[in-house]
Amino acid sequence: MKSETTSGNRGLLQAEPLIFESGHATGTGVDLPAPKGGKGKLGGLERKAALDLPGFSEPETMRHFVRLSQKNYAIDLGLFPLGSCTMKHNPRLNERVARFEGFADLHPLQPASTIQGALELMDELAHWLCTLTGMPAVALSPKAGAHGEMCGMLAIKAALEARGEGDKRKRVLVPSSAHGTNPATAVAAGFIVDEIKGDNDGRVDLADVTAKLGPDVAAIMMTNPNTCGLFERDIKAIADAVHEAGGYFYCDGANYNAIVGKVRPGDLGVDAMHINLHKTFSTPHGGGGPGAGPTVLSAALAPFAPVPHIVKRPPPHAGEVLSEAKGRGTSAPATPPSVARDARDTSPAGGGGYELREHTDGTQAFGRMCAFHGQMGMFTRALTYMMSHGSDGLRQVAEDAVLNANYLLARLKPHFSAPFGDGPCMHEALLDDSSIKPKGVETIDMAKALLDEGYHPFTTYFPLVVHGAMLIEPTETEPKRELDRFADVMISLASRVNAGDVEFFKQAPKLAPMRRLDETRAARQPRLRWRRGQNDTGEKVAAE
Amino acid sequence: MRYLPLTDADRQQMLGVIGAKSIDDLYRDVPKGALLKDLIDLPRVQSEIDVHRHMQRLAEKNTPAGRTAFFLGAGAYRHHVPASVDHLIQRSEFLTAYTPYQPEIAQGTLQALYEFQSQVAMLLDMEVANASMYDGSTACAEAAMMAARVTKRKKIVFSGGVHPHYIDTARTACEALGLEIVALPAAVDDEAAVTKALGADVAAVIVQSPNVFGTISDLTGIGEAARGAGALMVATFTECVSFGLIEPAGAYGADIVCGEGQSIGNALNFGGPYVGLFATKEKYIRQMPGRVAGETVDADGQRGFVLTLSTREQHIRREKATSNICTNSGLCQLAWTIHMTLLGEQGLKRLAQLNHEKAVALAEALAKVKGVEVLTKRFFNEIAIRVPGNAREINATLATQGVIGGVAMSRLAPKAGMDDVLIACATEMNADADIAVYADALKKVIA
């Protein structure tokens, strides 16, 4: 919006330059004791390169970031119907618990005796994840979903190598509807990708899978429910066929919110599945992370889980001290990795205890995914959430998520094109642009019009298997009145399309903090950082 | 249930509109037998009171670092994070926002990202930086893979000073791609040894400064040698506060500088979430992994920011992407930016100075303990000491005395042949009295 005011502000929305434009390198908002001075041990390697970093007092810093925050849409503001992202409410109890001194002020390399509660918590989380999914083991260290995918694919690779088939089996089947991380991960893990077709019903084509199986197939990677928001009816048949052909089944767990507590992936023949704690288990999206991607593993893959493993030691004999040196993995009997537990161990932790096995010697672990032990800050939040809901609450989560998505589908499909709308969807509903494109309106235009209506739009142009996809996932934390309001808005926009008001859509947004941004210019002339002497003043830049 | 707004009346009404008899009607595609009839055998719903109590008990079974005389670093550092940082990152509009794919309603996230990228580039003295990686170890792995792409070569050489977890992490990712990892023997002060391993098949030499033993090094010669052999020099780090006082690798001509940002804005959190910093030269931006924000204008000519160069990423390039990374470290990156804004150049310099002084005092106090030798000659805030005995056992005994003396190198690398080496760190959070406590306790344990 053009500036109608002298300040550039617009009521509550404040114009805010870059810190480099308003700050100076001598300001600071942190009081620290004065250094004593004295002989250093830097060996002459003092910094000579300019720093030029601006600093602000605390009140200025607060203002800067509060002003920026007001230009962001957020779940706490309204419905965030981004398909495949599961933008559910982020409970604040999670935030309180994560910040307990006993969790936040803990160094990952502290001696085992000082971190028993942390290891017990990870073990408890592992128990919840394994029990919910019906899988015997879980690798907790992956830092996000894509990292979890890598974990699962590397476990599969290790299993194949252990069978002597590592060189023979290089092909991974990936549906055309898969999220981009799937083929990217398969290639990063050293496989080649073979695309499988979808059928006319939005699901993976079983016949195409069977046709493409062979003795060189390592695995199939599937998402269930799939990226069109549909449950893969043939999933068991596909799993069986893949197993019979000697391959493994990787399941992308991004859509687990639809089936948590209702269906166990272990019952469907899954060998590995990553779980996005920042989707299904409510840890906050934070503007792009951090996430966590713990990966559940079948009995076939469990031995290959990456280190570290959490090992529970039985109580020692009387008088024996459990020292760190004795607990090392090299001298321990080979127990199944961590968090491989079948039944809740009810023996008291007193006397015995938890330890970390951090090296692969004596195990079949494929290696280490990252430094230290994983995203503890997300484990505390996710376990808090799971315990808050309980198994009954979590089942209700899935049911309400599916109910909300179907309700929106029912309200919208008379006014839009729902390519698979004849049957129920799962937690997300898919529309395509065939009802709007002929009238000159693209999916992106619909999305930008929604911005003015006060909504973050649905996911656009994904999955790639339909034209101009609009993928809508309300989640279970939306009340009915919010769904109705959103449906009313979508329906009124559909009417506007039918009335031929194309210019309205092409000019949107008009009310958001910014109008449409020139992404071509950003990519053609990449300016990825501030530099002194280059557009310092933040003044209006002439459009090309 | 407090997080579920639908009422039973709502549910009934909605089923009616949908035309389904029951919720399980919507699950009709689930194979027979796979749709669970009973609840899974886990505890039922609990109030905040009960969950809080349970989690509190677990937390109380841990000894927070601040309750001990604490001298542990080796990849994660205990620093003061100003109160306003944590307050700001908990604002709804930051905490519950998503990746800024719709830039018109995400300028808060995007501008903060652009500021972050700028601050990182300035701190590391590099041309461009990305919007963060998961952590320092995976950033290091990504740097190795990027070097392989840029040079079209397959061998990566690690110095004997790189953090063993970083080498192990890179090995896992790189060997899957068919790259060869060569890790030189652990060495307190020999980053330059990598130059001897240069050859026509080497894509990059990866060095660390300050390294895992705390040693800081002038990397100029290594950079020149690498360039002469057609390889890249990747410089990694675990303690970014160091660059408030010492030359960053960018000044030594590094092609990629990457490492851990946790020290700024982020608590120890038992190992995660952290924030990986990644910076490189402008000529390599199209090979750089991860997201990046860029400047542009909107339809009215107003300056704004967008995610850009996305065509390198997985959601577009799919199997030909530069990396499979999607979600990165958003909120941790924001915390880093806010803390760095509060510090500014003056604050960062002073913070770094304090850290160095504490470490110098620590080194002096420990050198006075009979039988102890300080191995690190040039350092920022971390040192390696040789103790007369098994370092792991000595460290465990120190813990029973309320002193967390550091970490034994043999815990990080059991085969390094350094069973008597302990890595200790001091930051601005260490009281001088703590240093005396440590020295006394160590003296007693050794005796």
Added chain:
Amino acid sequence: MSTRYTKDHEWVKLDGDVATIGISQYAADQLGDVVYAETPAAGATFEKGADMAVVESAKAASDVYAPIAGTVVEANGALATQPDLINQSPEGDGWFVKIKVANKADIDGLMDEAAYADYVKGL
């Protein structure tokens, strides 16, 4: 020699031993505003159908495949600073590479202008 086209929307113009290669108007239109093009270095050889170049718009990245086998003689240096040439003149100044053709007969299998126009109509 008239221009020939592939099903992947590359065009080839042969002049003696050297063929100029680029992407068609249709491809450029589909891509939208081109932001970047990556071309191979002189001396690089390609089999027919191999990955030869990449062209990026803000929202998509497309591979350009070698329509015929050969060795790169020259890449269009102007594309580095003016990627929009590909939008303005995809079949003229927006060319990608000139290659020394390995086997001239390869060209015969490709569609001529009329056949390509029909093919595009059917998409």
